[in-house]
Amino acid sequence: MAGEQGLPPTTQVDLAEPVRGYWVRRLRNSLRDTYMGIPMLKLPEDLRVYEHLLWISRANVVIELGAKNGGSTLWFRHRLDSLAACGRIGRPLVISVDQRTGPAGHALEAADPNWRDSIILLTGDVADQQVVEEVRRLVPPGSRCLVTEDTAHVYETTIAALRGFSEFVPMGGFFVVEDGHVDSDELRPQRPDRWPRGVVPALRDWLESEGGAFRLRRDLEIYGVTSNLEGYLERVA
Numbered sequence: 001m002a003g004e005q006g007l008p009p010t011t012q013v014d015l016a017e018p019v020r021g022y023w024v025r026r027l028r029n030s031l032r033d034t035y036m037g038i039p040m041l042k043l044p045e046d047l048r049v050y051e052h053l054l055w056i057s058r059a060n061v062v063i064e065l066g067a068k069n070g071g072s073t074l075w076f077r078h079r080l081d082s083l084a085a086c087g088r089i090g091r092p093l094v095i096s097v098d099q100r101t102g103p104a105g106h107a108l109e110a111a112d113p114n115w116r117d118s119i120i121l122l123t124g125d126v127a128d129q130q131v132v133e134e135v136r137r138l139v140p141p142g143s144r145c146l147v148t149e150d151t152a153h154v155y156e157t158t159i160a161a162l163r164g165f166s167e168f169v170p171m172g173g174f175f176v177v178e179d180g181h182v183d184s185d186e187l188r189p190q191r192p193d194r195w196p197r198g199v200v201p202a203l204r205d206w207l208e209s210e211g212g213a214f215r216l217r218r219d220l221e222i223y224g225v226t227s228n229l230e231g232y233l234e235r236v237a
Contacts, residue, residue: 008032024189026225038107040071042178045223047075049232050148050176053220054079057173059146060089061139065126065161066150066178067096070104074111076148077119095138097122097131126151127160135168144170150178155198162206166214169235175214177203180229187229200230213237 011029013022030043053059060083062076073096080092098104101121108115120138124131126149139145145168149161158177169175181187183200207216213235220232 008034020186023187023225027189027227030227035071035075036111038071038074038111039069040075041068042072043225043227045225046178046228049220049222049226049228050076050146051079052222053146053174053176053232054083055088057144057146057170058083058089059144059173060084060092061143061145061168062094063135063139063145063147063165063168064094064096064150065148065165067098067101067104067121068150070096070107070111070121072150073104073119073121074108074115077115080118089144091140092118093138093140093143094119095122095135096120097124097126097135099123099125126157126164129164132164135165139168144173146173147175148178149176153179153182153196153199155202158199158202159206162202166210166235169214171235171237173235174217175233175235176228177231177233179227180231181227184229203230203233207233 008029009032011025031041033040060080062080064073064076067073073094077094083089084092096104096119101123105121108119122134147165147169149158151157151161166175177199180199180203182195183197188195207214214233215236216230217232217234
């Protein structure tokens with residue numbers, strides 16, 4: 001049962017049980033979490049890593065592939081606002097791409113009527129080259145981008161996103177592919193038939209084809225619990 005004021009249910013901890021049981025409950029908990037009243041399906045540990053990456057890379061633009069309900073879109077906007085307020089970056093911008101941006105637009109409007117000041121919702125498919133071209137037009141010259149991929153979690157969309165949007169990541173910047181845990185039998189929930197697969201195979205194939213332009217940063221799975229298995233990539237060339 002959800003807590004008061006939209007809080008997700010509390011995750012119960014039994015220190016004597018295997019970690020898997022705790023992980024499954026944490027995962028279910030995150031599926032009912034919100035940010036400023038908008039659903040945001042991300043683990044707090046992964047959000048904390050994003051804060052580190054935004055600071056380290058001095059990203060002033062987040063390209064979010066997969067808007068869903070807009071909770072993380074607004075969260076990224078506020079993280080960038082904080083960095084701009086302390087002089088770490090220039091003008092912040094979040095460009096969020098989804099095949100259906102209506103739900104995110106409605107939720108953002110309800111939470112913050114001024115969301116359009118630094119958020120652009122772009123309707124389209126990440127595999128469509130015209131969408132890549134439109135993002136290229138929208139990114140201000142000289143920007144440092146962080147790209148996050150949170151789409152269908154299947155091989156085809158994952159590798160299309162990597163091929164199409166990795167160009168926006170500067171040296172020392174990051175491309176984060178979310179939810180690689182779908183490819184781990186140990187991390188899949190009790191109804192795995194409902195889950196997709198293909199994220200980690202796409203990541204591995206793409207990294208092999210890139211000739212060393214990006215490196216996998218398993219050390220960024222800092223907090224032990226993560227949805228982004230093998231998903232933290234840094235541009236090194």
